[in-house]
Amino acid sequence: MDISQSKYFNKLCIDQDIYDMLVYKYQGADELVISIINEPKPLLAVDLYKKALGPNHEKLDIINQNFLEDKYEKIETALLKTINKINKYAEGNINRLINGTFDLGDLVGFYAVQLFRSRKMRKSLGTNIKNFTIYRDGTEKRLSEEQKDNLIKVILFIESIRFANDLYNTSFSVELLLSKSEDSFITSNSPAVLLNNSKKQLSNVSEIDGFIPLSPKIGMLVRGHKPLNKNFMIRYIDSQMIRECNKITVNCADHEIYTSFNMNPSEWFNK
Secondary structure (H helix, E strand, O other): OOOOOOOOOOOOOOOHHHHHHHHHHOOOOOHHHHHHHHOOOHHHHHHHHHHOOOOOHHHHHHHHHHHHHHHHHHHHHHHHHHHHHHHHHHHHOHHHHHHOOOOHHHHHHHHHHHHHOOHHHHHHHHHHOOOOEEEEOOEEEEOOHHHHHHHHHHHHHHHHHHHHHHHHOOOOEEEEEEEOOOOOOOEEOOOOEEHHHOHHHHHOHHHOEEEEEEEOOEEEEEEOOOHHHOOEEEEEEOHHHHHHHHHHHHHOOOOOEEOOOOOOHHHOOOO
């Protein structure tokens, strides 16, 4: 909380071009996606008022700064209740953890949000999509870089919700990895990773194999299929496997790594 912060990282500005592009991209989508697209409509009014230089228009920046961040915070606050419960059970009541007295959908949702909301994912999408062009009334208009950045922010938010929903509605599985040694998991500012780093998994959730550390002593594997025909498993792992998980985290990180112990990064990087 005190380290991994980027000022205005989720600041969101929506104008008519961006909104029309969203509507076009997701035409024919299900009700869940359509409802999400409708949520930023108030930002259209904010954009028009600011462009008209209405009284105190500069004060409306606070709405742009907080709109998307509040959406993520609301989701993550709900999901973190489950994470905290798991941490508590793992420390003192393993039977309650084994019995799974919590919602596995929260764990899937937490993984999905952390996968899509990172700076790394935003950069990747921005690199792969060179430009966005909208056609209106027989004319062609290419979105500016600023408009493109804002559009990508909304797309990634929508895709995180849709991805979590699709994954939850498959034969998904969650496996908790509990440290039985003094070794700890590390994390980064791109905490959720796709194993083998295959983006193709995103188009077919049944092929998903993902990992995310939940705490220094608990890691989580998320799959779009069910090994042993189970959708919830718990495994105690040794120092060697924790080290392998940490290597994956380090090599999928985007500049920043966070640990509860001292480490020499040169010993961990494969590249």
